[in-house]
Amino acid sequence: MKKEIKVALGNRSYPILIENGLLPKCGAFVRKITAAPKIALLSTPAIYKAWGRELAKSLQRQGIRLELILISDGEKNKNERVLFRILKTLALRGFQKDGCLIALGGGVIGDLGGLAASLYMRGIGFIQCPTTLLAQVDASIGGKTAVDFAGIKNLVGTYHQPQCVLVDPQTLRTLDERQFKTGLAEVIKYGVIQDEALFGEFEDHPELIQKRDPQILLRLISKSCGIKARIVSEDEREGGKRAWLNYGHTLGHALEAYFHYGVLTHGEAVAYGMWFAAMLSHQLCLCPENVLQRQRSVLKRMGLLQKLPYFNPGKIYQKMFLDKKARKGRIQFILTRKIGLVTIQKNVPQPIILSALTQLRVEASKRR
């Protein structure tokens, strides 16, 4: 079974193809998408070995000339030095304005590849082949590209939409358990913000999801990509509803920064952020208690909410102010009205935020 979803952005519209076994046979499709005489394939040695060789063969069967650029994975490489190394390689290998870059990997590869493609000769073609669940359902769609700079995550970046996104859920077979769970946190997020039936999959089929059943994964990924595509189509530059995608991220980003990005994965931090946002929503009487309970129980069932180290609520509060998404000195929260419906709130009183942070610290420590 395969799915095709459109990100509708006028003459920059593009398809997301989702199919088990897609990468080894996507050459003909790529040839239709781009007439580039030469394509740069950006990846890591391990991902190239696992998935890139087959992809490369399929492209070469279409007569596409490939230039391989391998870099190391990990957030610490998402920086200006690696970015300029990629740009220099493109220049040395003679890429012109009609060139194209394929990013095969997780979010770091996609963010670096997208930024390099948007900067080189003021923009060349770009294709996303995400291989982690997090990148498949989130980072590869919507055109955000970035590197971390001056100690701040994603500080320098652009919007550069890909020409297509190729999602092969089979790549998740080799994804480590922690990274898989981190992606699940974002899928749960899509359920909370837009789709109660998607959220219900986690209540009804937790074992199948944890076993990575191919059919259920295809469904979860397709629904998530569909939601993201719709939101991006309506609000590419995050002037309004794209901010819904930040559900759980206000606290999530603050926790990641507070623990220096090494202790919690992105999804683990966002999971605590979602639980916290649900607590706030309940305290502000925006939703009944069972909306909070359902979120906590699904997150816990998926192995999230397992290890939140001790934190200082006042310092976390300060970090939330420093988030680049804090608008005009006000912390912006996405809060839950019911599963499938969220609202943007900019005026949550400080004492309520601090008391919910203290409650989170107490509740989270009970679960360790």
Ligand code: GLY
């Ligand atoms: N990851 C959130 C966004 O793409 O807007």
